[in-house]
Amino acid sequence: MHLLDSFFFPKKVAVIGASGQKESIGRAIFENFLNGSLKNSTFPVNPNHDTILGKKSYKTVKGIAKKIDLAVIVVPARLVPQVLKECTEKKVKAVIIISAGFSEIGEKKVTAQVQKIIDANSGTRVLGPNCFGTLCTSNNLNTTFSASEKTGTPKKGTVSFLSQSGALGVAIIDWMSTQEFGLSKFVSYGNAMDIDEADLLDYFSKDPDTKIITMYIEGVKEGRKFMEIAKKTSLKKPIVVLKGGVHGKTHAATASHTGSLAGNTEVYEAMFKQAGIIQAKDLQELFTFAKILENEPLPKGNSVQIITNGGGFGIVTADQVLYEGLELAKINPKIKKELRKAFPSTVTISNPLDLVGDADEKRYSLAITKALGDKNVDMIMVLVLFNTPAIDSGIVRELKKIKKSAKKPILVVTIGSDYTQKKRKELEKAGIITFSYPSVAARGLKALADYADFKKNHG
């Protein structure tokens, strides 16, 4: 068993600061447990009440007769040292301090007291303070205070996400619930007074349920430790990082947010590159990269074949492929001849391969199959304009069939309203990643190729 397992797989839980008061955080957290599988193994701690939401309330965590694996603390900052001390004395394995009001607002005295308790004990690991807690989809664990009527629940999946920021983390989790790919685990670690991003990275690197690690960080606490773990992890599974505070002028903001120094941009970029970490420049890239890395096989090289039924759409896509530093594949001359023979003269056998406006699913199918068998092609972008009369559900059927055995990445780009969106959903449900914008898809392929390259050179 891993030291941090109790943050995701606790058997008995105490909620210190649990409350019955409407719209309070103490209530939201307690209720999330009552709605889960641990409802009979969760104990409220609150000295001011005898019962909370119908459950016997304990004056202190030490008053609970059972062994406690996980304590979630939501009391005001000044009370944290006392209740944390009691957790260590009870040998609670995992403590999440949700409470804010420490170094992030410049507070020193209570922060020092908490640090002393953390440093003086060895049996209790602490997450936070100023954090949002954890989620684990395999057992439906939710230690956060997210309100379920406002926040969607992501599907079970293999992407784990660790976030220095709580609120942004929740928004991302909420967004994830709208996607076809799923979440394994989520951790918001806030001020990282004990457990830091490197510890969590280590945990996820060893977690069999995690295939992709995504991170939002503002700073790294111990550079060397982080780098060592990241380097090892990258060879096993991809790490995608969105670094907040990349600009010098945003450093002040990160200091007041999670009390961390954002540090020099160039230093971070070099560090990420060396460790094989894929850096996302914004939220859109973070999502895109995670999705593609989870779903697509790694390409052998840099060459992209574009297949389209709209010439202009092909050209703007080619621009984006080249802009990202990828190559336009040169179709193998033998395959070129075969395609020339099979297709009407209006079709341009090149890259983009323009199947023109009357292309149906058969034309697409042949073009994609040939590209899959072409050694000059590493990745395939299929552009489909659903507005043309010859395109209908047939293309969805063909793509599904091809995707099942495809050993190269295939992304679909399509743009349009209701009809197009309906077909897009069908494709996504079948495990085919779709995009509205060629630029976003191209950036995703670039990240995939870069990661493949890192593994090839360091594996």
Next chain:
Amino acid sequence: MHLLDSFFFPKKVAVIGASGQKESIGRAIFENFLNGSLKNSTFPVNPNHDTILGKKSYKTVKGIAKKIDLAVIVVPARLVPQVLKECTEKKVKAVIIISAGFSEIGEKKVTAQVQKIIDANSGTRVLGPNCFGTLCTSNNLNTTFSASEKTGTPKKGTVSFLSQSGALGVAIIDWMSTQEFGLSKFVSYGNAMDIDEADLLDYFSKDPDTKIITMYIEGVKEGRKFMEIAKKTSLKKPIVVLKGGVHGKTHAATASHTGSLAGNTEVYEAMFKQAGIIQAKDLQELFTFAKILENEPLPKGNSVQIITNGGGFGIVTADQVLYEGLELAKINPKIKKELRKAFPSTVTISNPLDLVGDADEKRYSLAITKALGDKNVDMIMVLVLFNTPAIDSGIVRELKKIKKSAKKPILVVTIGSDYTQKKRKELEKAGIITFSYPSVAARGLKALADYADFKKNHG
């Protein structure tokens, strides 16, 4: 009356090559007219049939007794010279040649014949060939063959769009139908043998129904003519251009697409800049810029104030604002004091202005109102995480109220699932532009500021 008016406001129309055959282009175009207000003023021309879809069919356009303003030609390329000749003899004012198979596939003979007819006459203006036709929302004119069950109809609006590519144009029009902003006119001009992008730009510059001009072009036919018109137009209304084939390696593709030379990237970029044209790097930017330019007032300068209820969300947004070359506004010291007094100590009065997780609509309202009155602030980005308990429909109401009289651009960025998307829709319906990604919003503000700057320096 403008020379090109007949392409958008014809009174009598001939469809040459109209057909009753299912899934044919000739039928789709004719049907689009039969479904519109010109159903009793549209005449099919097809020598092989006596009637088409219940309407008397004419052997030639000259056989129609009435004066014809607009002829749409959909016959095979080799027959185009003959029917075009007849149109000029009948003095049809506007001819749209939908038919393909000319210079774009390297065809020379028929192309030369068509060119000769165009050059030899002065009464008939020709759009195309290899084009998609026109749309005009004020009179519901649709000269294209788009199938209505697959393609949405954009709302009436003030954005006009001219596209060298047909298919991409239709996909964009279809996408537009999902948006809260609307279309004025659409033209796909294909090979531009007579009317080119400069002529259309001139038309839109004088069109009172057009407030924003958007373009997809692969090449410019006559650089000097285009520049002259663009420069004049930019001072009156913004022009947003997506240039296809910006990379040298995509030039071959544009040649086989619309038969145009894409030309040197740097030359085009310099040309656009000099003419005050806003260049979109991809489709996402094209849409974003059009939306923001249509909706928002022009800012006085470069400074952005970020207002957020999530620290991390604020930081990633600040990164994007700086990345685009915009400035983070420095709050006026007097206003800073007022805010410090009004807000709890947990609120960080800076940029980003972090209202923290328990912020409600009143806190937002005060922050935004103060930013509107702050001379140091030119533009405002409001970030709302709807997942927090204190945020509900109240923020939508407040933003609506504020937006009504706001004289500075205000964009909203918010990310999340169902609840968030519902609130986003409410905001969009109220004329407030929303984004999921800070990066996209920041790029939009940069375009707006650049255009404002051009007008200031050249106005």
